[in-house]
Amino acid sequence: MTPAICVEHLTVTFGEGMLAFRAVDDVSFSVMPGTAFGLVGESGCGKSTVMGAIAGRLTDWQGKIAIDGEPISGRRTLPQRARVQMVFQDPYGSLHPRHTIERTLLEPLEIHxxxxxxxxxxxxxxQVGLPQRFRYRFPHQLSGGQRQRVAIARALILSPKVMLLDEPTSALDVSVQAEVLNLLKTLQEDQGLTYLLVSHDMAVIAHVCDQIAVMREGRFVELTDKQRLIAGAVENDYTRLLREGV
Amino acid sequence: MAKPTQPMLDVENLKVRFRTLAGPIEAVRGVSFTLGKEKLGIIGESGSGKTMTGRAVMRLLPKSAEIIADKLQFEDVDLSTATERQMQSVRGRRIGMILQDPKYSLNPVMSVGQQISEMARFHLRVGKREAEERTLAMLEQVHIRDPHRVYRLYPHEVSGGMGQRIMIAMMLVASPSLIIADEPTSALDVSVRGQILELLDEIVVSRGIGLMFISHDLNMVRSFCDRVLIMYAGRIVETIAASELENARHPYTIGLLEALPRIDAPRDRLAVLQRDPSWLEPTR
Known part of the structure; x- marks a missing residue:
């Protein structure tokens, strides 16, 4: 089977010469279709940069990225873009405040x-469990959880193969987080979606993901899976630190 | 349940009401608790009134807010009737506060050392030289390795964890007897979080300070605090020893605990909290 996401020797450098900073340093991984891959690490470890390169938000990177076996580079075609969709951390910031929900959902359809x-x-x-009457509402009339459902709907409406989830529940309350995580799991099962989830919360990662990579200073310090993480069979001290938290 | 030593803070039927164009809104709706030399956690989701409760004790609320309480006693001061002048000798001097994000709470155009010294000069009325000495000693107490170097740094030159240590040092310089920490580690990375909690614990225990620890993080409060108040919609729905949280009785507390993904107890789906309108009513 072809992996849904295949990343080989990805390196991202910001700045030049003396000031060059290697945010991602030779990272390789692949994600099988219908599974979830988690990237966990602390701020500045490069996890969002990896996601940015896959999403196409960053164009200046070295290495190979293939989505569904198709290598991507430079300028992407529309179908390539539709295949990878993203959900951001803050549903307060990621929705246009003066667009109705319908307007927000219409935009990807128009573009594509x-x-x-x-x-x-x-x-x-x-699919995201919102009543039809929400079409005519504005983001400020919705709760945080409802907004994140809209953000998920906006990604889903292009029938993507891969969803990139950048801390999708970090801005939400515990009880709302549970609802959104449940929704993400249901969607994945129903539509065979492939997830790449970035989070700093090991419990969320272990709940959603099959494969987990722990990142630090631009590199993977450990590549493990759900069972091993839950069992506590981790090799790296840093992984253990994140797992145990406080 | 851990018995609090003689309470330094006694709150009875505290209400915080905001005047708005749409009529008054009660953010805190009759909260009663006492706080001794202990680590008291206040847990709740956004909008539960936990921050407002902490701010009401400091009387740090916008003008549109009204604080009503049957009793709001801190040591020998009646906080509900104290004048603004009296409050100034309480705020910062006897009750310290640590906020969520040091990036926004520190003055960006003053070196951190100057900011801490200012606290000492203002509250303790000491001279410049002594304020500086106290500041350096305080920086050392919060385990900053090179106090002389850090003294001259500006807030943008320090990391989040270091910034929070500086905030703690600044607050401690006036030796308060009560500390209100509002989400003190939410902006920090997991590995730094542990160090800051350890530091807070060390200080609170060794100096016999009362700590009001406001947080939304159940796991953290469970392992850090002695006693926990769970707030929902402006009321306390349950008070429980942190070690007993597993045996919580109120359906809201149980719901919160079950909604939490846990590495040690994996589940296919998380329990979703079913909110019961009866939780909005006062208990008993």
Missing amino acids: GLDDRDRRIGKVLE
Whole structure:
């Protein structure tokens, strides 16, 4: 089977000469379709940069990235972009405050020239568990959890293969986090989505992900899986520190 | 339940009300508790009133807020009737506060040493030289390795963990008897978080300070505090020893605990909290 995401020797450097900073240093991993891969680490470890390179937010990187076996580089085609969608950390910041939910969901459809827009919006709202009347609301009329559902709907509406989740529940309360994590799991099972989840919370990572990479200073210090993480069979002291937290 | 030593803070039926165009809103709706020389956790989700409770004790609320309480006694001061002048001798001097993010709480155009010295000069009325000495001693107490170097640094030159140590040093210089820490580690990385909690614990225990620890993080409060108040919609729904949290009785507390993903107890789906309107009513 072809991996949904295949990253080989990814290196990202910011700045030049003396000031050059290697944010990601020779990172390789692959994620099988329908599974979830977790990147865990503290601020500045490079986890979001890895995601940025895969998402196409960063264009200046070295190495190889392939989505569904198709290598991506430089300028991406529309179908390539539709295949990888992203959900951001802060649902307060990631939705346009003066666009209704319908307007927000319409935008990806317009960009990608998809028809049958009304039905698609109706369907995606249902998938994320929001009532149809929310179409006509503005983000400030929604709670944090509802907003994050809208952000997930916006990613989902292009029927992506891969979802990039950048700390999708860090800005939410515990009880709302549970709802969003449950939704993400249901969506993954129903649609065979592949997830790349970035988080600093080991418990969230262990709950969602099958494979887990622990990052520090731009490198993977440990590559492990759910069972080993839960059993506490970790090799690296840093992994243990993050796992035990406080 | 851990018996608090003679309470230094006694709060009875505290209410915080905001006047808004749409009528008054009660953010805190009748909260009663006492605090001794202990680590008291206040847990709640956003909007539960936990921060407002802490701020009401400091009387640090916007003008539109009204503080009503049957009793709001801190040591010998009645906080509900104290004048602003009296409050100034309490705030910072006898009750210290640590906020979430040192990046925003420190003055960006003053060196950290100057900021700590200012506290000493203002509250303890000591001279410049002595304030500086006390500051250096305090920086050493919060385990900053090179106090002379750090004294001259500006807030943007220090890391988050170091910034929080500086905040703690600044607050400790006036030797308060009560500390209100509002999400003191939420902006910090996991590995730094542990060190800051250790430092707080060391200080609170060795100096016999009362600590009000406001947080949304159940796991952290469970392992750090002695006693926990769980707040929901402006009320305390349960008070429990931190070690007994596993045996909580209120459905909200149980719901919160079950909604938490746990590495030691993996589940396919997390329990979703079903909110019961009866939780909004006063208990008993």
